[in-house]
Amino acid sequence: MATTKxxxxxxxxxxxxxxxxFVIANGAAAMGDDVTMFFTFWGLNVLRKPETEPHEKGxxxxxxxxxxxxxxxxxxxxxxxxxxxxAQMMRNLMRQENVSSLEELVETAKEQGIKMMACKMSMDLxxxxxxxxxxxxxxxxxxxxxxxxxxxxxxxxx
Amino acid sequence: MATTKxxxxxxxxxxxxxxxxFVIANGAAAMGDDVTMFFTFWGLNVLRKPETEPHEKGxxxxxxxxxxxxxxxxxxxxxxxxxxxxAQMMRNLMRQENVSSLEELVETAKEQGIKMMACKMSMDLxxxxxxxxxxxxxxxxxxxxxxxxxxxxxxxxx
Amino acid sequence: MATTKxxxxxxxxxxxxxxxxFVIANGAAAMGDDVTMFFTFWGLNVLRKPETEPHEKGxxxxxxxxxxxxxxxxxxxxxxxxxxxxAQMMRNLMRQENVSSLEELVETAKEQGIKMMACKMSMDLxxxxxxxxxxxxxxxxxxxxxxxxxxxxxxxxx
Numbered sequence: 001m002a003t004t005k006x007x008x009x010x011x012x013x014x015x016x017x018x019x020x021x022f023v024i025a026n027g028a029a030a031m032g033d034d035v036t037m038f039f040t041f042w043g044l045n046v047l048r049k050p051e052t053e054p055h056e057k058g059x060x061x062x063x064x065x066x067x068x069x070x071x072x073x074x075x076x077x078x079x080x081x082x083x084x085x086x087a088q089m090m091r092n093l094m095r096q097e098n099v100s101s102l103e104e105l106v107e108t109a110k111e112q113g114i115k116m117m118a119c120k121m122s123m124d125l126x127x128x129x130x131x132x133x134x135x136x137x138x139x140x141x142x143x144x145x146x147x148x149x150x151x152x153x154x155x156x157x158x
Numbered sequence: 159m160a161t162t163k164x165x166x167x168x169x170x171x172x173x174x175x176x177x178x179x180f181v182i183a184n185g186a187a188a189m190g191d192d193v194t195m196f197f198t199f200w201g202l203n204v205l206r207k208p209e210t211e212p213h214e215k216g217x218x219x220x221x222x223x224x225x226x227x228x229x230x231x232x233x234x235x236x237x238x239x240x241x242x243x244x245a246q247m248m249r250n251l252m253r254q255e256n257v258s259s260l261e262e263l264v265e266t267a268k269e270q271g272i273k274m275m276a277c278k279m280s281m282d283l284x285x286x287x288x289x290x291x292x293x294x295x296x297x298x299x300x301x302x303x304x305x306x307x308x309x310x311x312x313x314x315x316x
Numbered sequence: 317m318a319t320t321k322x323x324x325x326x327x328x329x330x331x332x333x334x335x336x337x338f339v340i341a342n343g344a345a346a347m348g349d350d351v352t353m354f355f356t357f358w359g360l361n362v363l364r365k366p367e368t369e370p371h372e373k374g375x376x377x378x379x380x381x382x383x384x385x386x387x388x389x390x391x392x393x394x395x396x397x398x399x400x401x402x403a404q405m406m407r408n409l410m411r412q413e414n415v416s417s418l419e420e421l422v423e424t425a426k427e428q429g430i431k432m433m434a435c436k437m438s439m440d441l442x443x444x445x446x447x448x449x450x451x452x453x454x455x456x457x458x459x460x461x462x463x464x465x466x467x468x469x470x471x472x473x474x
Contacts, residue, residue: 027301141343251443257441314473
């Protein structure tokens with residue numbers, strides 16, 4: 001079977017939507033597809049390191065930086081989260097049902113060579129610097145995403 | 159005109175988003191397209207029967223089972239729902255404007271031969287068994303969705 | 317490079333999602349692509365004029381008309397909005413980071429010849445008349461969107 005290409009825009013940082021994105025992305029990569037994930041806006045929070053050197057930030061971006069989740073471990077459910085209880089419940093269910101954790105799914109995505117792009121404009125807006133995000137990302141504009149999407153047979157916005 | 163194929167991932171169980179999904183799916187099927195809907199995560203709630211035999215479930219899945227909507231009749235709006243008042247208002251408006259009800263749209267989708275797939279991994283996570291969902295579904299993994307999407311010209315995540 | 321076509325369904329009226337939609341749409345148009353945006357359901361609120369002649373509306377549609385945002389200036393964030401404070405903060409950040417305002421992005425979309433379609437069924441449901449929306453729209457059904465999507469290489473639901 002010919003290799004096909006797929007792209008996913010990860011716009012959301014809801015635990016459940018990010019889970020869906022990585023299950024689809026890893027499934028496609030396991031089938032031999034070329035997969036690109038373009039993380040933009042809230043989706044960038046999936047890529048944040050839990051701990052980073054403090055940066056001088058403006059007031060608004062400093063507030064955002066505190067409030068937004070720092071990596072997969074802090075994501076919350078899109079609904080019925082009840083102060084992170086929902087996401088914790090989902091993590092327990094995933095363990096119980098032998099579904100890989102979100103952290104493992106991100107790791108698998110890297111191991112499978114999924115290309116991960118971070119949207120520079122969104123990073124500027126949210127005040128996120130390159131060293132606050134995980135390694136091996138491409139920092140790009142929307143044109144780079146569009147070029148990938150043009151070559152792909154399946155493109156999703158999540 | 160050649161038949162083309164379309165796939166929709168129904169991830170959400172918001173009344174308004176599910177409405178959009180079925181309007182698009184039925185519209186495409188009416189134009190002669192091959193349509194596949196892949197219900198995953200909250201979207202599975204669209205397929206739940208209102209009443210089913212009680213199942214023994216773990217504590218978390220039992221709670222989820224109670225809380226989550228059981229079929230189209232219990233879905234709520236994505237915003238401004240005010241304890242189901244919003245969805246009820248939308249149902250009234252749909253009647254007033256001669257728009258098919260969500261239940262009718264689901265029925266039409268079946269009659270038009272739209273292929274409906276339920277995501278097995280999500281069923282395991284949410285603790286939903288096959289006999290709790292409506293008839294004539296295919297129970298599949300993400301690979302089956304991806305195979306359908308590969309053949310399709312339009313793929314949406316809703 | 318050959319011209320390719322892209323379509324975006326703008327279903328949401330969340331400030332942040334609409335921003336994403338217009339950044340993608342304008343980016344594609346700037347690269348020479350043919351772009352069609354299909355505004356449906358809450359997404360129609362992006363197209364509302366701030367002030368219009370009063371219309372006689374039924375009770376429900378009159379209430380909706382009051383409650384729903386009237387154009388880009390009244391959109392709120394999908395999360396952490398705190399009574400429009402979040403959207404205002406985002407507007408300030410956009411100014412600070414030299415990102416075009418949403419109003420400017422809509423203007424650019426028109427100038428670049430992006431085709432804007434408004435979903436008639438949703439207009440009926442929400443009680444929005446043609447003269448309540450901005451100029452130069454096509455008022456169409458879902459079949460017109462599907463015909464555009466069939467010719468496009470990238471189709472997103474936002």
